[in-house]
Amino acid sequence: MADKSNAESIITETQKRISNAFDVFDHESNKTVDVREIGTIIRSLGCFPSEAELHDIIAELEDEEPTGFVRYEKFLPTMTKILLERKFRPITEDLLLQAFEVLDQQKKGHLEPEELTKYLTQEGEPFTQEEIDEMLSAAVDPDKNVILYKDFVSMMTFDDTR
Template identity: 65%
Template sequence: MADSTQSAEAIVSDVHKKIKAAFEAFDYESNNTVDVREIGTIIYSLGCFPTQANLHDLIAEVEEDHTGYIHLDKFLPAMTKVLLDHKFPSIPEDLLLQAFEVLDKEKKGYLEPEELTKYMTQEGEVFTQEEMDEMLTALADHEKNLVYYKDLISQLTIDPDM
């Protein structure tokens, strides 16, 4: 029995470390607080893909009295529950690859940032230009200014056994 309890504690500890690391990347003043506009990016970086409605609900749950800021103390337990319950599951790697391949009509193995931006800001649940800029900063090959999607798929998905 002790092993399963220890294992569960280890899983929660790992989840907490991942959440804190993602949160701290956007805690520019090192005061355990982030701007509410960064929460979507933090959640996506953790391999979760909520709808805009789900994201809005989560923000409403954790935002500090409509101040525009979210404190780690409120975000950590809420996001831990999301991850442990697989509430906003990541997209399987093969489906993500298929989606990129559909966009890559010429089968080049990459997308140009302008191409990806067009798709992401005009189709489905659209990204803002700010979200696209952040994503391209993180994902584009800076030397060639291209998005090699096959290399990114493992970054955009998360181990379902987490």
């Protein structure tokens, strides 16, 4: 019996977190949010799906006739399941650091902004110019004009204590 009440408690707490995150973006207080905010809400809950995975989630959440909005009653069960299954967990700091070290072939401890831009636009799922500009504004050391990736990785990793 204790296991059942513990599970119910976990579900209740999880749903409170989801509700609170959803409410931040429910600007009209009508239990709907703009579909463009879904990724932000999901990430605020500690889940980090790829863009393709995010598009799949949104397709599941939208009504048959997309309105540009997602209703809370559709979001809650989907997001509860995602959180309870611990899907889309963040990449560890060590793994991110290893990725930057692979890109830093000369082992300088930093990357030039142009180098990172090249990788982000020519390899894998390309970043938009807006995404690159946003990343570089946070990543580039203003004094040295390089990306000190150890510092950047520390800054951008998520503390997954839940």
